Amino acid sequence: MDYDLIIVGAGPAGIFTALELLRKGSKAKMLLVEKGRPVAQRHCPKAEVGHCVNCKPTCAITTGFSGAGAFSDGKLSLSHQVGGELPELIGEEFAQSLIDYTDSIYLEFGADPHVEGVYQGQEVKNIRKRAIQAGLQLVDCPIRHLGTEKAQELYGSIETYLANHGVEMLFTTECENILLEGTVCKGIVLKENGVERPITARQTVIATGRRGADWLERLCAEHHIAHNPGTVDIGVRVECRNEVMETVNKVLYEGKLIGYPQPWRNKVRTFCQNPGGFVAQENYDNDLAVVNGHSYKDLKSGNTNLAILVSHNFTEPFNQPIAYAQKVGELTNMLGAGHILVQRYGDILDGKRTWARELTRSNITPTLKDAVAGDITAAMPYRAMVNIIEFIKMLDHVVPGFASPETLLYSPELKFYSNKVRMDTDLETNIAGLHCLGDSSGWTRGLMMASVMGVLMGRKLVENHGL
Numbered sequence: 001m002d003y004d005l006i007i008v009g010a011g012p013a014g015i016f017t018a019l020e021l022l023r024k025g026s027k028a029k030m031l032l033v034e035k036g037r038p039v040a041q042r043h044c045p046k047a048e049v050g051h052c053v054n055c056k057p058t059c060a061i062t063t064g065f066s067g068a069g070a071f072s073d074g075k076l077s078l079s080h081q082v083g084g085e086l087p088e089l090i091g092e093e094f095a096q097s098l099i100d101y102t103d104s105i106y107l108e109f110g111a112d113p114h115v116e117g118v119y120q121g122q123e124v125k126n127i128r129k130r131a132i133q134a135g136l137q138l139v140d141c142p143i144r145h146l147g148t149e150k151a152q153e154l155y156g157s158i159e160t161y162l163a164n165h166g167v168e169m170l171f172t173t174e175c176e177n178i179l180l181e182g183t184v185c186k187g188i189v190l191k192e193n194g195v196e197r198p199i200t201a202r203q204t205v206i207a208t209g210r211r212g213a214d215w216l217e218r219l220c221a222e223h224h225i226a227h228n229p230g231t232v233d234i235g236v237r238v239e240c241r242n243e244v245m246e247t248v249n250k251v252l253y254e255g256k257l258i259g260y261p262q263p264w265r266n267k268v269r270t271f272c273q274n275p276g277g278f279v280a281q282e283n284y285d286n287d288l289a290v291v292n293g294h295s296y297k298d299l300k301s302g303n304t305n306l307a308i309l310v311s312h313n314f315t316e317p318f319n320q321p322i323a324y325a326q327k328v329g330e331l332t333n334m335l336g337a338g339h340i341l342v343q344r345y346g347d348i349l350d351g352k353r354t355w356a357r358e359l360t361r362s363n364i365t366p367t368l369k370d371a372v373a374g375d376i377t378a379a380m381p382y383r384a385m386v387n388i389i390e391f392i393k394m395l396d397h398v399v400p401g402f403a404s405p406e407t408l409l410y411s412p413e414l415k416f417y418s419n420k421v422r423m424d425t426d427l428e429t430n431i432a433g434l435h436c437l438g439d440s441s442g443w444t445r446g447l448m449m450a451s452v453m454g455v456l457m458g459r460k461l462v463e464n465h466g467l
Contacts, residue, residue, distance in 0.1 A: 003031045003168075004467050006188055006201040008175045010034035011067030012451040013438030014207035015158055016102065020458025021467060022165050023105075028467040031199070032162070032169045033190065036064030039156040041171075042071070051370040052281045052289065054338075059283040061292075065171070066155035067209045068282075069447050073274050073295035074146025074154075075254065076448045078103055078115065082141045082256060083449030084439075090425055090456065098452045103144065106451075109157045112150065112297075116143045116253030123251045127398060131257060134397035139256040147297030178204060178434065180223055185434035203465055205457060207437040209450075211284065213416040214322045216440045226422040226430040229318075230442045232325040233271075233309035233415035234384050236376065237279055237291045238392070239408040241364055244401040245304040249275035254306075257398065261390035264383060268391040271307040271415075276300030279368035279410055281340050288329050291340045291368070291410040301367050307413050310387045322416050329412040331379035340412075341379075342371040345392065346405025348385075362406040376411040417442050426460050427453075 005021070005028050007014040018030055035058055036042065042064040046052055058064075061071040080087045080095040087095035107113060117140075131138040146154060163169060176191040179198055187200035208216055213230075220227045248255040254273040261268055274295035282292050293305040314321050332341055343354045344362070353375035359366060377385055388409075396403035420442030423429050429436060437443075437457055438450035461467040 001200045001202050002187070003199065003201040004028035005030045005203050005205065005461065006199060007032045007205045007207060008188060009067070009206065009208035009212060009438070009440070010065045010169070011207055011209040011438055012069055012447050013444070013454040013457070014205065015066065015162065016451045016454030017205055017207065017437065017457045017461070018162055018167050019105065019158065020455045021461060022162070022167075024458065024462045026462055026467050030167045031201070032167055033173055033175055033188070034065060034169065034171050035174045036060070037171050039065045039152055039159055044071070052283060054283050054287060058285065061280070062211050062282050062284070065159050066151070067211070069151060069155060071148060071152070071294070073148055073272065073277060073293065074151030074447070075272070076103065076106060076111070076144040076146065077141050077446060078144060078448065079139070079141040081139055083446045084444035085420070086443045086449055086453055089423070089443065095452065098455055099448060102448065102451050102455050106144065106154070110150070110154050111144055111146055116145055118142050119251045121251065123247055127248060127252070127255065130398045134259075134394040136257045136259040136394055136398060139258060141254070141256050143254050145253065145295070145297070148294045150297050178219065178223065180431070183430070184432045203433050203435070203461060203467065205435045205437055206440065207454065208440040210416045210439045212440045216436065217322055217419050220419055220421065223431065225434070225436070227419040227442070228422065229314055230321055230417050230419040232312050232321040232417065234312060234325055234328055234381070235307055235309035235413045236388055237293055237305055237307050237410040237413045239279055239303050239305040239364060239367065239410065240402060240404065242276060242302055242304050244404070245275065245399060248399055249304060257395065259391055259394050261387050261394065264387065266383070266387050267311040268387050269309055269311070271309050273304065273306035275304050277303070277305050277367070279305050279366070279371070281368060281370070286326070287338070288326060289333050289338060289340060290329060291413050303364060303367055305367070308388055308391055309413065309415060310384045319419070325414045325416060328379065328381060329414050332376060332412045335374055335379055336372040339370055339372045340368060340410050341374045341376045342366055342368070342408055342410045343374060343376045344405060345403060345407040345409060348377060348389065348409065349405070364406055364408055366408060368410060371410060376409060380411060415445070417445065426464055427457050
């Protein structure tokens, strides 16, 4: 074998797999393959030119060492109630212990020791009371906020640590496929300058994140990797003035709220709240432009943004949830000539599009400067749009003013999760020698839980495979 372990994808799940192996004293020969660049070489030109230039071959914001984590707002959710379904597989108590352990590693590498969302005073009780009255669940979740610029420093330190301890890293290199002998994985196939090159390994870990979810989905179909239909989240990024969110920002930092609006009772949730943050555009390899949000430690805006996501779970015979969500995004991009669309909430209710001149008359100045004013309802599926509107009405009871006519909705906000790969508590799939981790596996959502899954994988590779 060329290596003891190959890890495909240098996001949190992949890098924490390697990190935990080193912390356990492993001498395994490891290769980390990443299609993007090292942290120090990841640069988005939008800061200089003022608009997205759709970088090729990969978007620096979403691809590279630490995945989307280096350019996200860098929030670590410290509760097993948040971050996906991994606790259902390994147990909630064990999952929480792994979160606490993983959090200690982040602290070692420079994370801010301050934790948001632990205040339990009367203001939190009032927010919870209003949430109950509105039919919403307020999820308690302490949060360690890295900040976008600090996250890059932290993950840069981890990258240096791995390199200094013998982990070989191949950047700007794409994994084309896996090597199979019967039902045993023997490594991967790289694609370099159009030429395929096989590399063998005793164990192979796929941890390609949301960006690699559709690629892993194709692998599952091609190689009969056992899996169940996955979930996709379709929604919008909402932006309002900080004054509207002032209390929630102060006592919770991120108010994680879940509801099941009428008439369909689909799960709708808030996600990735950024006090004083900035709305951002990300581009996928197929030129799909999606919206996200960032929050820096030092640089602040006058607005708060957050995602409202509607979970879509499909039943037989449909088994292409990622393709479905991508079509929604493509339609929205078409209306915006390749840009993110923005529309005022009041205009949605009035059945009209938003015009650019109308945005200049509001209290809210959009932080995504190159977003195109238009009509997101022309592309958003009816069921998702109704869920979003009804959820905003529920949120307005918790946060008065949230449903202001001038509140901005950006689209498309899409979260792709691969079909959930079937595995046991040792993270073994039905293909011997192959393990699937993180958001691409369908089991996690977000930095912390993906990191936790990597820690657990590192331990299992030592315990069960002698690495």
